[in-house]
Amino acid sequence: MKLEAMPPTAPPIGSPFDLRVGVSEKVDEIDIRSAMESGEWGFIHSFTTGSAVDGPGVRIVGWLSGCQFRCVFCHNPDTWKVVNGTPIRLERAVEVVSQYRQGLRTMKGGLTISGGEPLLQYPFLSKLFPAIHERGIHTTLETNGFLGARLTNDDLASIDLVMLGLKAIEPDLHKRLTGMDTKPVHEFARRLAARKHPVWIRFVIVPGWTDNMEEVDRMAEFAASLGNVERVDVLPFHQMGRFKWEKLGMDYQMRDAKPPSRETMNEAISRFRAAGLTAV
């Protein structure tokens, strides 16, 4: 669904679903680095309008560049490096999103910041979310949770929903799958639970990695133990990112993997539901 009612000042749109924000100013690299630290600039891969799958309602999604995970199944390896994004001023990002305020309200949506891993650009987020939130726009952070400790309680007050991407529960499996430890992720999940902060969990069924029902049951048990999980998105691995790995000349372990079957997906969803969770 396309967001309507664009004001005259809105930037040009390449397609109804892909609004890329250009930055016309020439900026010295060193200035950007220090401005990033101040939160006055962010690096953004793109904005997408009209998403119905990245949080409640119809949303604008800001895809920030940079990620410290190295998930073997990642379909956005082009977002791993922060400098692969386009520098954007905080005030420009706020302006772009605010232009859609009325449409977002009508469609019960809001702004989702995703990536990459957005919390790598914490100073930018710590200013962007309050600015958007105080304009009455619903805010969602999609994160792998590893850097969740960077968020203060005040930061969390300006984030209406956290979409937490849990990759695996079993620590060794998580390490092999992502290159990173689970501990900070689980600590963040438990902190959000203690605050009763609304959370959606995203879990990808990755063939040969997380498609066994023992791991699914462990994930369901963990999610159910939190008490603040409103919904679990059980997502199938897909091959739509394969061309990016190839284009980047990177070794793609999942090159020949097939997406999980409908039966496997249904079984995984049923395991979450059996644990008392809303799973789709």
Ligand code: SF4
């Ligand atoms: S956390 Fe997300 S963006 Fe980062 S490597 Fe994993 S799947 Fe890719």
